[in-house]
Amino acid sequence: xxxxxxxxxxxxxxxxxxxxxxxxxxxxxxxxxxxxxxxxxxxxxxxxxxxxxxxxxxxxxxxxxxxxxxxxxxxxxxxxxxxxxxxxxxxxxxxxxxxxxxxxxxxxxxxxxxxxxxxxxxxxxxxxxxxxxxxxxxxxxxxxxxxxxxxxxxxxxxxxxxxxxxxxxxxxxxxxxxxxxxxxxxxxxxxxxxxxxxxxxxxxxxxxxxxxxxxxxxxxxxxxxxxxxxxxxxxxxxxxxxxxxxxxxxxxxxxxxxxxxxxxxxxxxxxxxxxxxxxxxxxxxxxxxxxxxxxxxxxxxxxxxxxxxxxxxxxxxxxxxxxxxxxxxxxxxxxxxxxxxxxxxxxxxxxxxxxxxxxxxxxxxxxxxxxxxxxxxxxxxxxxxxxxxxxxxxxxxxxxxxxxxxxxxxxxxxxxxxxxxxxxxxxxxxxxxxxxxxxxxxxxxxxxxxxxxxxxxxxxxxxxx
Amino acid sequence: xxxxxxxxxxxxxxxxxxxxxxxxxxxxxxxxxxxxxxxxxxxxxxxxxxxxxxxxxxxxxxxxxxxxxxxxxxxxxxxxxxxxxxxxxxxxxxxxxxxxxxxxxxxxxxxxxxxxxxxxxxxxxxxxxxxxxxxxxxxxxxxxxxxxxxxxxxxxxxxxxxxxxxxxxxxxxxxxxxxxxxxxxxxxxxxxxxxxxxxxxxxxxxxxxxxxxxxxxxxxxxxxxxxxxxxxxxxxxxxxxxxxxxxxxxxxxxxxxxxxxxxxxxxxxxxxxxxxxxxxxxxxxxxxxxxxxxxxxxxxxxxxxxxxxxxxxxxxxxxxxxxxxxxxxxxxxxxxxxxxxxxxxxxxxxxxxxxxxxxxxxxxxxxxxxxxxxxxxxxxxxxxxxxxxxxxxxxxxxxxxxxxxxxxxxxxxxxxxxxxxxxxxxxxxxxxxxxxxxxxxxxxxxxxxxxxxxxxxxxxxxxxxxxxxxxxxxxxxxxxxxxx
Numbered sequence: 043x044x045x046x047x048x049x050x051x052x053x054x055x056x057x058x059x060x061x062x063x064x065x066x067x068x069x070x071x072x073x074x075x076x077x078x079x080x081x082x083x084x085x086x087x088x089x090x091x092x093x094x095x096x097x098x099x100x101x102x103x104x105x106x107x108x109x110x111x112x113x114x115x116x117x118x119x120x121x122x123x124x125x126x127x128x129x130x131x132x133x134x135x136x137x138x139x140x141x142x143x144x145x146x147x148x149x150x151x152x153x154x155x156x157x158x159x160x161x162x163x164x165x166x167x168x169x170x171x172x173x174x175x176x177x178x179x180x181x182x183x184x185x186x187x188x189x190x191x192x193x194x195x196x197x198x199x200x201x202x203x204x205x206x207x208x209x210x211x212x213x214x215x216x217x218x219x220x221x222x223x224x225x226x227x228x229x230x231x232x233x234x235x236x237x238x239x240x241x242x243x244x245x246x247x248x249x250x251x252x253x254x255x256x257x258x259x260x261x262x263x264x265x266x267x268x269x270x271x272x273x274x275x276x277x278x279x280x281x282x283x284x285x286x287x288x289x290x291x292x293x294x295x296x297x298x299x300x301x302x303x304x305x306x307x308x309x310x311x312x313x314x315x316x317x318x319x320x321x322x323x324x325x326x327x328x329x330x331x332x333x334x335x336x337x338x339x340x341x342x343x344x345x346x347x348x349x350x351x352x353x354x355x356x357x358x359x360x361x362x363x364x365x366x367x368x369x370x371x372x373x374x375x376x377x378x379x380x381x382x383x384x385x386x387x388x389x390x391x392x393x394x395x396x397x398x399x400x401x402x403x404x405x406x407x408x409x410x411x412x413x414x415x416x417x418x419x420x421x422x423x424x425x426x427x428x429x430x431x432x433x434x435x436x437x438x439x440x441x442x443x444x445x446x447x448x449x450x451x452x453x454x455x456x457x458x459x460x461x462x463x464x465x466x467x468x469x470x471x472x473x474x475x476x477x478x479x480x481x482x483x484x485x486x487x488x489x490x491x492x493x494x495x496x497x498x499x500x501x502x503x504x505x506x507x
Numbered sequence: 508x509x510x511x512x513x514x515x516x517x518x519x520x521x522x523x524x525x526x527x528x529x530x531x532x533x534x535x536x537x538x539x540x541x542x543x544x545x546x547x548x549x550x551x552x553x554x555x556x557x558x559x560x561x562x563x564x565x566x567x568x569x570x571x572x573x574x575x576x577x578x579x580x581x582x583x584x585x586x587x588x589x590x591x592x593x594x595x596x597x598x599x600x601x602x603x604x605x606x607x608x609x610x611x612x613x614x615x616x617x618x619x620x621x622x623x624x625x626x627x628x629x630x631x632x633x634x635x636x637x638x639x640x641x642x643x644x645x646x647x648x649x650x651x652x653x654x655x656x657x658x659x660x661x662x663x664x665x666x667x668x669x670x671x672x673x674x675x676x677x678x679x680x681x682x683x684x685x686x687x688x689x690x691x692x693x694x695x696x697x698x699x700x701x702x703x704x705x706x707x708x709x710x711x712x713x714x715x716x717x718x719x720x721x722x723x724x725x726x727x728x729x730x731x732x733x734x735x736x737x738x739x740x741x742x743x744x745x746x747x748x749x750x751x752x753x754x755x756x757x758x759x760x761x762x763x764x765x766x767x768x769x770x771x772x773x774x775x776x777x778x779x780x781x782x783x784x785x786x787x788x789x790x791x792x793x794x795x796x797x798x799x800x801x802x803x804x805x806x807x808x809x810x811x812x813x814x815x816x817x818x819x820x821x822x823x824x825x826x827x828x829x830x831x832x833x834x835x836x837x838x839x840x841x842x843x844x845x846x847x848x849x850x851x852x853x854x855x856x857x858x859x860x861x862x863x864x865x866x867x868x869x870x871x872x873x874x875x876x877x878x879x880x881x882x883x884x885x886x887x888x889x890x891x892x893x894x895x896x897x898x899x900x901x902x903x904x905x906x907x908x909x910x911x912x913x914x915x916x917x918x919x920x921x922x923x924x925x926x927x928x929x930x931x932x933x934x935x936x937x938x939x940x941x942x943x944x945x946x947x948x949x950x951x952x953x954x955x956x957x958x959x960x961x962x963x964x965x966x967x968x969x970x971x972x973x974x975x976x977x978x979x980x981x982x983x984x985x986x987x988x989x990x991x
Contacts, residue, residue: 045695045700048702049698052702052968100556103552113514114514118513136924139923143921144917150905151910151911192920269910269914
């Protein structure tokens with residue numbers, strides 16, 4: 043009897059999943075049911091080179107295998123719920139021991155390598171003679187970090203903090219490059235030299251470097267998790283930039299700054315972050331072009347109804363935190379945008395269409411839908427035909443650039459954008475050729491800080507010159 | 508395909524058993540063997556379709572050789588028997604040499620100054636070490652007259668390709684399943700016992716070995732100098748449990764699935780980490796492989812019934828082969844010879860010393876085994892020495908790298924889940940659960956008391972559920988661009 047019941051239950055469970063997964067997939071594809079989608083990708087295990095023996099057949103087999111694996115992963119009933127609950131449980135279980143190890147590890151940590159004294163964190167050029175700024179007494183916030191997980195590139199922490207501003211407790215995620223400090227430091231030295239070298243080869247153009255600061259670059263973070271801090275490397279990089287290269291970055295001087303300017307569940311900057319970014323970049327432009335007028339954008343919060351589950355939620359499969367998405371609308375003159383069909387973060391709408399959809403609550407509400415990535419589109423060229431500035435801009439960007447492109451381009455006649463992102467097949471071109479071909483007068487490096495200061499993904503200066 | 512894979516558990520396996528029992532209902536054992544053979548080919552092709560040719564080659568070669576050897580026996584022609592045995596051995600060992608050892612051989616030759624032979628890129632076919640050994644044992648056993656040659660090529664193909672033990676053993680000798688290949692009967696009790704065993708094996712692999720592997724793999728990526736004493740010991744202990752629960756988990760799943768279709772494979776592990784000597788360890792670890800080497804190499808060489816120097820030579824030949832079987836790299840050979848040396852030392856005097864203290868013998872044996880895994884995991888002699896230095900404090904407690912070992916542990920998933928898995932690994936490396944079950948069974952007059960039986964089955968289902976969750980998590984891979 044015992045065996046009968048056991049076998050009955052065992053077979054029922056296995057057969058239930060066996061049948062329900064493909065059924066769920068079929069019904070989802072037919073639009074009859076809706077299956078939660080977290081963008082989980084099942085990749086083909088192998089790709090047989092074209093022209094090799096049996097390649098068409100073997101590639102078809104591989105795709106068939108991928109499809110089967112996709113059905114028996116993403117369409118297993120409650121897949122998203124199961125992974126999400128499992129991850130949350132795992133994090134909760136790990137919390138005490140993770141806290142112990144982090145504390146112990148930080149006690150033992152030696153912040154390596156030794157770096158040169160920090161330079162004052164102002165915008166400026168590579169001039170290193172500035173006077174040090176005396177430190178002011180600071181409020182010491184009650185903050186703690188909890189190690190959660192890692193992947194190929196990053197380690198993920200959850201930070202809990204009591205804010206100085208209002209005494210409220212807030213939580214957010216921090217995503218930190220996983221490579222060692224000495225490795226990053228070495229890469230930083232090479233990268234700074236490369237940028238200086240490139241700028242010196244094309245001295246007739248104005249050079250702007252705008253590494254989009256991440257939390258780990260800040261001094262606040264350095265006090266929170268010293269062993270993971272990139273502050274010294276970041277400041278050493280800025281120190282190394284030659285005179286004549288203008289640079290600036292978004293400030294994260296407090297937890298309030300972090301929460302105000304960046305998403306708590308996504309690694310990108312939010313509307314406040316990128317409008318500050320715009321302001322700082324435009325101010326750098328203005329130093330060379332005093333007639334330039336800096337715009338004041340209008341911020342749309344869409345009635346605070348657009349919940350965004352950011353990239354870190356997705357990476358951790360934990361949806362307990364979320365952000366409210368908002369977007370900035372700049373008062374732009376008429377212009378034309380040429381899209382980049384080779385690169386897409388998913389956004390297909392014009393900004394006007396995005397605003398229309400969101401204002402009318404017609405936006406996609408899937409948890410996996412990253413509003414930041416989808417709201418803006420990737421452009422290749424922006425032209426303001428009525429401008430007559432005689433200036434042309436080249437932006438070397440990545441996923442941090444799209445919200446700003448059209449606004450930054452409004453100060454130039456023609457703006458050309460090249461994305462550097464090894465998620466996509468990189469086109470073959472030389473920046474130096476682009477500069478002469480398009481009559482570029484200004485070059486802006488506008489990317490995530492780690493890509494700018496240490497070529498973290500080994501793609502930053504691909505084909506740079 | 509591997510067993511710890513959602514499409515295997517929820518698509519391949521149920522589809523196989525539905526077809527197997529449906530066809531078996533109408534066509535009996537022969538029909539079941541056809542289904543087993545065809546599904547095994549699909550299972551094998553899932554990993555590398557082209558290498559299915561090798562499976563056919565091995566099947567046909569040994570089927571023909573087996574028949575011809577038997578014919579030779581019937582005709583009284585020793586020459587014929589020897590010729591076909593030789594063809595079988597050369598055919599199988601040749602296959603192994605090309606697909607497993609050619610790279611190693613050429614790399615070794617290229618280390619001679621002035622020699623630079625191009626090394627072809629050959630991907631090793633999955634399970635080649637297992638199925639070539641199985642088919643060789645078949646030919647040898649037919650030659651020795653221990654078994655009759657299989658007349659039905661589908662039955663023989665089902666034996667060679669049988670998916671439960673195809674990729675990670677155990678090495679199932681033909682004599683073990685010969686009778687069941689021709690005629691077998693499945694029972695509900697066998698199916699239930701097999702399913703329980705399969706789930707327990709899946710649990711060992713998914714809930715213990717994979718968690719240990721995450722940590723071990725992550726830590727092994729760092730230089731021993733960065734790991735220090737703490738990191739190097741944690742890594743090798745994690746690996747010690749990973750390899751046992753991975754391997755024995757696969758064996759459990761194989762034995763379980765075999766039983767679900769009416770085959771009764773022999774046990775492959777018997778709590779090796781409770782061994783009180785290295786000799787004892789090798790009686791408990793990968794039993795099907797050790798007995799294979801004993802029966803097909805050591806004993807034919809004369810075993811211990813020869814002169815002392817010859818006996819020593821025999822031992823080292825066997826352990827050289829054992830090491831080489833585990834991998835095409837010189838560290839595996841060193842690993843094999845290391846155990847050969849330990850066995851000689853034990854036989855000469857250490858076993859006598861071990862008799863005086865069970866605790867001492869157990870601790871020392873465990874140390875020998877764990878250190879063996881250091882040799883097993885380090886690809887060069889330099890690596891072995893560096894790692895050994897780290898274990899014994901040459902790089903301090905926390906290492907001398909950029910990041911101290913405590914943080915390395917954190918970044919290598921040493922967390923509460925790891926500690927729970929480690930505790931489970933320690934407990935289930937011993938026969939505690941087995942002994943409790945035996946005691947309860949004795950109390951229940953040969954059967955588990957109802958409450959215990961229900962609790963046991965609930966636990967088994969909980970393992971299946973947790974494995975499903977763990978496999979689902981393992982397959983979680985959100986679109987990578989979000990990470991940039």
